[in-house]
Amino acid sequence: MSALVVMVLAFFALRAAYRAVARAYRRFAENRSAEDILTIVAASIATGVSAQGMWRFAGDVLGFDGPLRLLLFAFIEVAVITSAVRARRNMRENYSAGIDGMAVWALTSLSAILSSLDARSPAEAIFRLAAPLVAAWLWERGMAIERHRITGRSRIKWRLTPERAMVRLGLAEVSDRTASEVDAHRRLTRVALAAKRARAMREDGASDRKMRAALARLDRMMDQAVEHTGLAVDPSRQEALLSQIGALYNTNALIDLRPPVPWAPEPEPQRPHALPVASSPVAAYIADEDEDAEMLEPAPAVVDTAQRAALMRAARAYWDKQIDRKFVPRAADIARETGVSLATAREYRALWKLEPRAHALIEIAYNEHGIVDTGTFPAIVVPDGPERQERVLTMNGSTPSADPVGA
DSSP, rough: OOOHHHHHHHHHHHHHHHHHHHHHHHHTTTTHHHHHHHHHHHHHHHHHHHHHHHHHHHHHHOOOOOOOHHHTTHHHHHHHHHHHHHHHHHHHHHHOHHHHHHOOOOHHHHHHHHHHHHHHSSHHHHHHHHHHHHHHHHHHHHHHHHHHHHHHOOOOSSSSHHHHHHHTOOOOOSSOOHHHHHHHHHHHHHHHHHHHHHHHHHHTTHHHHHHHHHHHHHHHHHHHHHHOOOOOTTTHHHHHHHHHHHHHHHHHGGGGOOOOTTTSSOOOOOOOOOOOSSSSSSHHHHSSSSHHOOOOOOOOOOOOHHHHHHHHHHHHHHHHHHHHTTTOOOOHHEEEHHHHOHHHHHHHHHHHSSSSHHHHHHHHHHHHHHHOOOOOOOOOOEEOOSOOEEEEETTTBBSSSSSSTTO
């Protein structure tokens, strides 16, 4: 009867323990993914292996026994777990494991070395070295996954990855090009390199045998490119080949380039300046060599028909007044004096200079001085009666004298 009671009590005790463990596990795994749970389980097993090694080290090397051995053998493992918990909290608050993350690796390495010192064979030493490092690696990967989940970015970029190794060996491509595009590019590059080599050998005065070998290789590369890339009929491939040859042939020009300094201040934009005021007719004549540089034309304003007609009448009145003074005004003068745009003044002048009076003045300037009227700096000869002629140089709407013709 007593045995039955003991069995019943043991059953209820085991069921209560099972329920407590299941409840604790559900609470533990409620907000954790499967990989996090497996990471914790594997790290716990690896830590147990390391602790067993430290148990033997404490008894065989340090001579601890009894309760002292039980209390002191796993102090490094406890420190590792404490540093790991602190590092995880730092990562959640400051997005970095900090000094506690480095302490995890340092203490794990110390535990691995001490455990391996009491090994009885090389295989056991390697195993005891590997177990703590596996636990630290699993902890690090768990931290990296959680860091990426919180911040959305990884801490480092590995230089050695399977993808980079495949690219380095030539077994993979870094772009989305197809196999035919990659093959065509490589064949065109071979043609360009062969052409550069043959040209360099010819400039260096290579022997006929070497030149024949270089030209034969160039011819062979060209034949393969025409056969496999469609070089003879594909304009894009032809342009790509010429671009590669142009870059290879002009490598020496790179040493003469003067690129802009990236940290130099940007030049201030030039502001439109006012028209220069000449102190004398000769100075004005020298300054007015380019009409376009003299006057910066603003964007034409939108005007109505009546205003356009008034501007045209004003321009015509100014033109007739200057023709009466025996010289042909420039388009810049018309635009400045009447307010019309420079383009409109040029159109008016092109029509009005064909009139008899203006044409006669322009023809006299050409016959006497050989000056062709360009609308920039007209120079004319003003007749003043049948008995004499006075040469007058006109510019900027003025003459050397206030009244050159006695008018």
